Amino acid sequence: MxxxxxxxxxxxxxxxxxxxxxxxxxxxxxxRGISFSIERGELFGLLGPNGAGKTTTIKMLxxxxxxxxxxxxxxxxxxxxxxxxxxxxxxYVFGGDRGLYDRLSGLDNLRYFAELxxxxxxxxxxxxxxxLDLVRLTGRERERVEGYSRGMRQRLHIARGLLHRPEVxxxxxxxxxxxxxxxxxxxxxxxxxxxxxxxxxxxxxYMAEADELCDRIAVIADGAIQALGTPAELRARxxxxxxxxxxxxxxxxxxxxxxx
Amino acid sequence: xxxLRLLTVGGVIxxxxxxxxxxxxxFVGTLLVGPLFQLLFFAYLGRQLQVADDRFYIxxxxxxxxxxxxxxxxxxxxxxxRRYGTLGHVLLSPRSRTAIFLxxxxxxxxxxxxxxxTTLTGGALLLGLRVPPGALPGLALALAxxxxxxxxxxxxxxxxxxxxxxxxxxxxxxxxxLLLFTGVNVPAAALPGWMAAAGRFLPITxxxxxxxxxxxGRGIGAALPAIGREVAVGAAYAVLAAALLTVFEAESRRRxxxxxx
Numbered sequence: 001m002x003x004x005x006x007x008x009x010x011x012x013x014x015x016x017x018x019x020x021x022x023x024x025x026x027x028x029x030x031x032r033g034i035s036f037s038i039e040r041g042e043l044f045g046l047l048g049p050n051g052a053g054k055t056t057t058i059k060m061l062x063x064x065x066x067x068x069x070x071x072x073x074x075x076x077x078x079x080x081x082x083x084x085x086x087x088x089x090x091x092y093v094f095g096g097d098r099g100l101y102d103r104l105s106g107l108d109n110l111r112y113f114a115e116l117x118x119x120x121x122x123x124x125x126x127x128x129x130x131x132l133d134l135v136r137l138t139g140r141e142r143e144r145v146e147g148y149s150r151g152m153r154q155r156l157h158i159a160r161g162l163l164h165r166p167e168v169x170x171x172x173x174x175x176x177x178x179x180x181x182x183x184x185x186x187x188x189x190x191x192x193x194x195x196x197x198x199x200x201x202x203x204x205x206y207m208a209e210a211d212e213l214c215d216r217i218a219v220i221a222d223g224a225i226q227a228l229g230t231p232a233e234l235r236a237r238x239x240x241x242x243x244x245x246x247x248x249x250x251x252x253x254x255x256x257x258x259x260x
Numbered sequence: 261x262x263x264l265r266l267l268t269v270g271g272v273i274x275x276x277x278x279x280x281x282x283x284x285x286x287f288v289g290t291l292l293v294g295p296l297f298q299l300l301f302f303a304y305l306g307r308q309l310q311v312a313d314d315r316f317y318i319x320x321x322x323x324x325x326x327x328x329x330x331x332x333x334x335x336x337x338x339x340x341x342r343r344y345g346t347l348g349h350v351l352l353s354p355r356s357r358t359a360i361f362l363x364x365x366x367x368x369x370x371x372x373x374x375x376x377x378t379t380l381t382g383g384a385l386l387l388g389l390r391v392p393p394g395a396l397p398g399l400a401l402a403l404a405x406x407x408x409x410x411x412x413x414x415x416x417x418x419x420x421x422x423x424x425x426x427x428x429x430x431x432x433x434x435x436x437x438l439l440l441f442t443g444v445n446v447p448a449a450a451l452p453g454w455m456a457a458a459g460r461f462l463p464i465t466x467x468x469x470x471x472x473x474x475x476x477g478r479g480i481g482a483a484l485p486a487i488g489r490e491v492a493v494g495a496a497y498a499v500l501a502a503a504l505l506t507v508f509e510a511e512s513r514r515r516x517x518x519x520x521x
Contacts, residue, residue, distance in 0.1 A: 014516055064348055066513045087354040098345030101277035112273040115266050116353035116360065160349070 003073075004168050004199035005038040005061060010070035030056040033070065034224035037122050038201060038218060040167075043194040045214035046203045049257055053223040054203040058170050062092050062203070076165055088118065093157050095173035102146040104136055106156050110143060110163065131159035134189060151182040158189065168199045173202030187213055189252040207250040211235075217249075221257045266355060269362035275367035279333055292422040293377050295325035299383045301318050302445045312447060314387050319442030319475045322380035323468040326372030326407040330463075333368035334414015335431045337361075338505070339421030345520060347422070351509060358502050361419075365411040365498070372407030373400075391475050398480040399471055403480075405487055406467025409494025413463045416497045419504035422518055437462070438484035444468050463497065 012031040018024050031053040038044040044052050059065040061072055063083045071078065077085040102111055107128065114124045132138045135155035145153065154174065154199075161169060171190065175183045190213055194200050204210050210217055211231045218228040227234060231249055238247035238255045276282060281290055299321035305315050338361060341347040353360065377400070384391060391399065417434060421427030439445065441459035448456045448465075459465045470486035512518035 059457055062352060063498075064351065065516060084354045087352055090352075092349070092352055094348075098347075101344055101346060104273070105283075108273055108276070112270065112277065115270045115273070115351065116350060116355060118353075118355060121262070121265060177274045220518065 001042045003037050003076075003080060004042070005044075005072070005201065006034075007037070007057070007061065007072045008035050008070055009059065010060060010061060010072055011054075012037070013068045016124045023180060027130070030223055031060070031067075034220065035070075036218055036225065036228060038168075038199055040199055041194065041197045042215045043190070043200045043202065043213055045210040045217035046201060047205075047207070047210055047217055047253060048203075048220035052220045054220060055172055056223075057220070058092075058172050058201065058203065062090055062170055063087055080087050088164070091161035091164070091169045091196045093161040093169065093171045093174050095154065095176035096151060096179075097150060100145045100153060100156060100160075103144060104258060105144055106132075106148065106159075107141040107143045107150075109156060110141075110159060112191050113160045114163050119164050127163060127165075128159075131162055134162075135159045136185070150177050151179055154178050154186070155182070158186070162193075166198065168201070168216040169193065171200060171202045171204075173203055173205065175206060183209070204226075207248065207253055212251040214220045214227075219253060219256045227252075227256045261353050263356065263359050266364065270360065271363035271366045272365045274337065275333075277344075278364075279368070280336055280340070281332075282331075291329050291371070291473075292378055293486065295321065295328065295375060296382045296386075299325070299379055300386065303383070303387055306445075311450075313444050315389055315475055316447070316472065317445065318380065318383040318387060318389050318411045319471045320468045321401060322376050322383060323406045323471050324438065324442065324444045324464055325379035326369075326376040326403065327376055327435060328462055330368050330372040330407055330410035331414040331417065331435055331438070332431055334365060334411050334416075335418040335427055337364040337368065337415060338393055338418030338501075339427050350445075351512075357505055357509065361505055362412075362498060362502065363416065365415045365501075367406065368411040368414065369404070369408040372410060373404050374408060376403040387450045391474075393478045395474040395477060395479075398474040398483055401480075402470040402474060402483060402487055402490075404466050405490045405494065406464055406471075409463035409467065409497065410491050412494045412497040412501060413417060416501040416504060419501050419508065422508050438464055441465070442468060459491065460489075461496075463490070463493055466493065 010031055011033050014028045014030055016026050049055050059080060060067045061074060063079050063086050066080055074086045075089045079086050093260055110128045114128060132141050135158055137152060137155055158174065175186050178186060187209060190200060202213065214231060216230055217234055219226045234252040235247050235249055238251035239257055242251050297320060302321055303314050303317040306312050341350060417427060417431055441455050442462055442465040443459055446457060456462055466486045466489040470483040473483040508518060
């Protein structure tokens with residue numbers, strides 16, 4: 001199998017300065033030394049409350065941020081030293097309304113990012129067609145993105161993330177704001193990708209989604225990993241806290257991030 | 261070949277994505293009609309004050325007309341990534357930043373050339389300026405070089421716009437500075453020394469000088485030195501834009517200083 005993503009004692013401190021005459025400096029330790037590895041083809045979940053360090057972790061792994069200390073490798077390449085090699089092998093999908101060119105059509109958004117992500121010109125048309133089918137935007141691809149619903153935008157984000165057939169896909173809250181039917185289809189598409197061998201790192205606030213999809217899950221809070229295991233192993237940690245019923249992943253999550 | 265494709269195809273798609281004035285109303289009103297009235301204003305003012313003849317104003321303002329599309333366009337070509345929240349997705353590209361961003365200047369330069377030619381034609385027809393037919397190819401070259409140089413200047417401002425939230429203030433001031441410092445409406449010899457000196461480091465100045473030489477029928481040979489200086493100014497701004505983009509991207513990875521997502 002092999003390792004697709006490795007993080008070793010990864011740390012990130014944000015330093016900011018406010019004011020000019022009496023400058024005030026603040027430091028926030030967003031990620032405090034986390035270590036984990038993801039096998040090739042594994043679907044790995046990263047759960048945690050807002051501000052826990054999930055997005056910062058992903059930004060370090062996808063090369064947008066340099067770790068303050070520690071190291072990380074993606075597909076064997078160092079995220080600081082081998083930036084270009086890492087970028088060739090990763091896709092990134094970020095949940096939310098922004099991140100697309102509103103005045104372009106969905107098709108032109110994909111055409112532009114196909115150029116940026118190095119999809120060979122001969123393959124672009126076929127690849128974009130495949131992805132439009134995958135995310136069910138065929139027939140709507142020539143409409144301007146400004147008229148797309150949130151779910152359509154989210155599906156376009158996913159298509160963009162897959163344009164260059166990445167080996168590792170980072171999905172940062174991809175189902176946020178998506179209706180239940182679209183979210184179910186999204187989960188199906190993610191599961192298919194993992195089944196086809198794509199390594200996926202997923203962050204989400206939806207426990208059922210993580211429970212259904214993930215091979216393993218890390219729960220992160222205050223910038224540190226609080227628990228790591230399969231969904232069944234995490235659920236077992238909440239046994240005895242919920243009376244006689246079977247504990248859910250949500251029970252386990254609450255028990256981990258809010259220990260009594 | 262694929263680098264050239266990124267420059268051309270990528271540049272054109274980015275132009276459509278990021279330039280705010282592509283609707284017919286905005287384009288015609290802001291970029292074609294506005295500069296023509298500006299030309300007429302300065303030409304009539306020049307007649308009244310007897311500072312210079314019509315040719316001085318028509319040719320100078322035609323070259324300057326490109327600046328609106330090029331300065332604001334160049335700024336939008338980079339700065340608007342922030343507006344759409346797309347910067348992070350662009351920075352995740354493994355491809356050359358020079359090809360991605362400098363390619364964006366080309367459509368704006370083409371746009372500027374179209375505007376400059378339209379303004380020159382309109383001004384010449386309305387005010388009765390006769391340009392020697394043999395001067396037209398040289399004039400087209402001078403206008404094209406001025407537009408490209410100005411687009412690179414705009415791109416440098418756009419790069420600053422990645423860090424500076426209110427970059428439009430800088431773009432507005434820059435357009436006013438070009439109006440005054442480049443000698444298109446006030447002869448450089450009549451400007452205070454420091455203004456004329458600063459003008460030599462701005463786009464448009466040397467292209468306007470070359471265009472005037474050509475419109476006077478003095479031939480391309482007489483205009484080439486000024487065209488060469490305009491090329492040098494444009495190249496300097498292109499290098500500055502590339503350097504700023506490189507520095508800001510590297511700094512953003514270290515300090516999270518850009519709105520990448």
